[in-house]
Amino acid sequence: MDSFTHGGNIYYYSKLLGCNANEIIDLSSNISPFVDENIFEFIKNQISSLKNLPSSNAIILKEALANKYDKEMENFVVGAGTSEIIKNLCLINSGKKALIIAPTYIDYERYCKLYNLQINFHFASEKRNFAINLQELDFSKFDIVFICNPNNPTGYYIEKDDILRIAKRFENCMFVIDESYHPFMSNSDNKSLLFEKSKNIIVLRSFSKIYGLAGLRIGYAFSFNKEIIREIEKHCLEWGVNSLSEVVGKYLLSIKTDKIASKINEIKNYLYEELKDCNNIKLFSSATNFVLIKLYHLNSEEVFTKLLSNKILIRDCKNIRGLDDSFIRVAIKDLDSMRYFLSILKKIVGCEN
């Protein structure tokens, strides 16, 4: 496990276990388990789109986004996942000073390193349950700040107005707000920074998480600042999004996601309820579809390995800067999977009734 290993590597672990990838209950990647079955019918009818090249710079998706949100196409850039956008943001800021609010998603650091940004971290503290008070921080020394909101892996959500306040105060700094997990919150639309008229905010959004189709590889960014959007797009592949993904993505934009979010929240609450009396672990509160768990008497590798031998894959957090081998992260999946997970976890950590 190197320092930039992600979750979701079921291909590797299925080989290790000698089983099929689909036999593994993957709680390591934060992807919704609830996929509308209509989508698969739709996809079947769109397969022939693979005969053609995708549209240039995913213009089909940019148009669909602009129409849906009544904005201009030039405010959007579409990438092969938010990864392509994060990567190119770092590339165009090569040599500059970056601040990463940590512990967080490892790709900000990965790409800052690759393109030689000067990296600084502000660590949320476990003592404060990983809460972040942005108003305490001085951003004047930084060119670009990465904030995952709600944050992966802590689940902490920073209020929209708090971010707007610092963006106004530090207008020479570009704030990259990664809202990949935003749609899992209740009343999420009102809590989002999408479409704010701020020249120094870029909002990232992912199609991978809420729609349950991480394999599509679609992410996008919105900024009121068209120049920065154009700069990012210059470095994006003209045909980075597969032509089938493109038409599926357009279709997904017509789907309401509130029901998916509330179903996942119910199951998350059940998880909290089931583990609340277990003193050997601590669950941090989470605004989204995964939960960070502190282990008191075992290390993450032991728990990871024991769960894996039961074909359950979780995210061992020991390679996440600002955490250590006493943390694991668990994504919320369907109720049956969570029940099975709970039964095994309770045995491992010693919390059986």
Place this chain on the structure above:
Amino acid sequence: MDSFTHGGNIYYYSKLLGCNANEIIDLSSNISPFVDENIFEFIKNQISSLKNLPSSNAIILKEALANKYDKEMENFVVGAGTSEIIKNLCLINSGKKALIIAPTYIDYERYCKLYNLQINFHFASEKRNFAINLQELDFSKFDIVFICNPNNPTGYYIEKDDILRIAKRFENCMFVIDESYHPFMSNSDNKSLLFEKSKNIIVLRSFSKIYGLAGLRIGYAFSFNKEIIREIEKHCLEWGVNSLSEVVGKYLLSIKTDKIASKINEIKNYLYEELKDCNNIKLFSSATNFVLIKLYHLNSEEVFTKLLSNKILIRDCKNIRGLDDSFIRVAIKDLDSMRYFLSILKKIVGCEN
């Protein structure tokens, strides 16, 4: 039409014509029209793979390539089309001296410019029917050389041994040999530089052209030099290839492509035969699935526009450096499409019997 506009933009032109994209006969992108219908059945059964993230760095495809060709995985890098590989090759050679054998595919220049390489061109001459004699050239001043072989858009093929000879002579120069159109040649395997044990050759291969599924976005590079492969991969997205594309790509590797190639060659020969007596145009001989055509009395825009009004899209070559508005490029498609194209083209250029 800016200087880096590609062919294949049926989405744009269908809007212009007010028709569906699939009503347009697309002779502007060099993609085989022959797709095995079994592939679509296979894809239908693999749709659920979209629920999961792709494998890291497309390891599924790298393994399949290594197995098929009995090589090591570490000699391959897989990208979202050869574009991702060309882009990253330029990125890691930023500031260095590049030579582009022209006229050719515009992405070499596009990415050399984007990443500030010092660009030089060697132009094949129309007088010599765009033939290239590499032995006449001095590569000692260059760090990286781009050779598309067979070349797009001229169709000229440079013998494998000619390239090996210069690679040996100029060992400080990296030769990037783009073999995207190689599989369309007869006995193509024997003519390829794939798997040559040369430290300064990188061979690019595309899944888009021969298999007729350009929308998949898969390309790969092979080099005996593992260090350069590792350097390129560092800048590739970990999940650049869609998870459905990945399984489809693996399946495609099991398909023999000789029959596709010979079907296309037959139709190409029919095109040459039908136009051989037409003195208002000249067809250059082509080793692959497209033909460069010189217009003597009309300019490319006139011919382009008239064909388009008949829902035929061709490649106007006026934005290709080293050509001008007397050239068009036409891809070989199924016989019916080519018959229809011939009937319209003959009227336009005045070659009716």
